[in-house]
Amino acid sequence: MGPEQRASQAATRLPPAIWALGLVSLLMDVSSEMVHSLLPIFLVTTVGASALAVGVIEGLAEALALIVKVFSGALSDYWGKRKGLAVIGYGLGAVSKPLFALAPGVGMVLTARLIDRTGKGIRGAPRDALIADIAPPDMRGAAFGLRQSLDSVGAFLGPLIAVGLMLLWANDFRAVFWVAVIPGMLAVLVLVLAVKEPRHPHAGNGVNPITRENLRRLSRPYWMVVILGGVFALARFSEAFLLLRAEQGGLPVAWIPLVMVVMNVVYSASAYPLGRLADRMSHSSLLAIGMLVLLLADLALAASNHWAMVLVGVAVWGLHMGMTQGLLAAMVAEAAPADLRGTAFGAFNLVSGLALLVASVLAGLLWDSFGATATFLAGAGFCCITLLCLLCLTQIGDNHAR
Numbered sequence: 001m002g003p004e005q006r007a008s009q010a011a012t013r014l015p016p017a018i019w020a021l022g023l024v025s026l027l028m029d030v031s032s033e034m035v036h037s038l039l040p041i042f043l044v045t046t047v048g049a050s051a052l053a054v055g056v057i058e059g060l061a062e063a064l065a066l067i068v069k070v071f072s073g074a075l076s077d078y079w080g081k082r083k084g085l086a087v088i089g090y091g092l093g094a095v096s097k098p099l100f101a102l103a104p105g106v107g108m109v110l111t112a113r114l115i116d117r118t119g120k121g122i123r124g125a126p127r128d129a130l131i132a133d134i135a136p137p138d139m140r141g142a143a144f145g146l147r148q149s150l151d152s153v154g155a156f157l158g159p160l161i162a163v164g165l166m167l168l169w170a171n172d173f174r175a176v177f178w179v180a181v182i183p184g185m186l187a188v189l190v191l192v193l194a195v196k197e198p199r200h201p202h203a204g205n206g207v208n209p210i211t212r213e214n215l216r217r218l219s220r221p222y223w224m225v226v227i228l229g230g231v232f233a234l235a236r237f238s239e240a241f242l243l244l245r246a247e248q249g250g251l252p253v254a255w256i257p258l259v260m261v262v263m264n265v266v267y268s269a270s271a272y273p274l275g276r277l278a279d280r281m282s283h284s285s286l287l288a289i290g291m292l293v294l295l296l297a298d299l300a301l302a303a304s305n306h307w308a309m310v311l312v313g314v315a316v317w318g319l320h321m322g323m324t325q326g327l328l329a330a331m332v333a334e335a336a337p338a339d340l341r342g343t344a345f346g347a348f349n350l351v352s353g354l355a356l357l358v359a360s361v362l363a364g365l366l367w368d369s370f371g372a373t374a375t376f377l378a379g380a381g382f383c384c385i386t387l388l389c390l391l392c393l394t395q396i397g398d399n400h401a402r
Contacts (some may be wrong), residue, residue: 020145030180034180059360067353069350153264168287231385234382262311298380
C-alpha cells in the first residue's frame, strides 16, 4: 500500500466530528478571508491608513485572539466542556462581519477586527482541545492536519470569491463585506447541529486549572514547545504585509486577494500530508525545515515586488504554514495532560500572540521607515535566530532526556 493510499485510509478513519469541525473552519475562513484579503488595501486606499497603522491593527487583533485563548482554554478545562465556548466564539466572528461593511474609518475597522479576533480567541483553544479529545491518540497529527487543510480550503475560497465579486461590482469593498456575513452564519449552524461533544472525564468538577500544582504538571517538553511557538511567531508577522507587497508592485486591486488564494492553496494541499508526516518523523527536524522554507519566502519577497516574484514568495510562505502550524498544535496536545489541554493551548497562544504583536508592529515600522525590503529582510534575520533557538532547545531536551 502506497503513502497516498495510507493517508486516504487514515482520513476515512477519523471520527465524523473531526470532519464537521473542519467544515466549520472552512466556512468561517471563507467569511473571514473575504474580508481580510481586502482589508489592508481598503485601509490604505480608502481610509488612508499607513503601513504602521495596518501593522498595529493586525498585530493587536491577532495578539488579542491568541491572548483570549488563555482564558477560554482554562475555562473549558474548568467546565470540562468545549463546544459551548466554540459556539460563542464562532458566533462573535459571524456578527462582526457587518461592522466592516458599515465602517466609516479606522476606528470602526479596529473595533470590528477586535470583535472578530476575540471570537477567534474564545473558540480556538476549546476547539483544539475538542479535536484532541475526539481524535485517537495515534492520529492527532492527522486530525489537526485535516482541520488545517479544510481551514485552508476556506482560506483560498474566500479570497477567490472576493476577486469575483470585486470584478463584478467594480471594486465595491463594502458590498463584498456584506456577502461575507452568509458563510459566517452557516459555520455557526454546522457547529451547533453536527458536532457532538464527548463526555469529558472531568466534566462538572469545577476545579480551577490555573493553580501552582497544575502548572507544575505541565512538563519541561511542553514549556519548550511554548518557547518555540513564541520564537516562531517573531519570525512570521501578519500576512497583511504580503497583500501590501502585491499592491506595491502594481497588481490591480480586484486581483490582490489572489495572493491569499495562492498561499492558502499551498497551505491546504500541504497541511494534511505534512501532518501525517509529523506523526512519523522528528518534530524538531520538520520545524527546522519549515523555518528554512520561511527564510526562502522572506528572501524572495525582499528581492522584488514584481507580481511573479511576490506569488513565488507567497506560495513558499504557504508551504511553511503547512509544515509548522498543525505540527505545533499536535506537539502541545502530546506534551500536555488531557485535563489541562485547554489551559495548555491557551498559555501557548498567549506567548505566540504577544510575539506576533511585536513582529507586526516592527514590520510596519520598518516598512514606513526603510521600505518593504527591510521588512522582509528582518523577517529572514528572525528566521536565522529561530533556527539557532531550535537547535539549542533540541540539545537541552536531548541532554535532559539522557
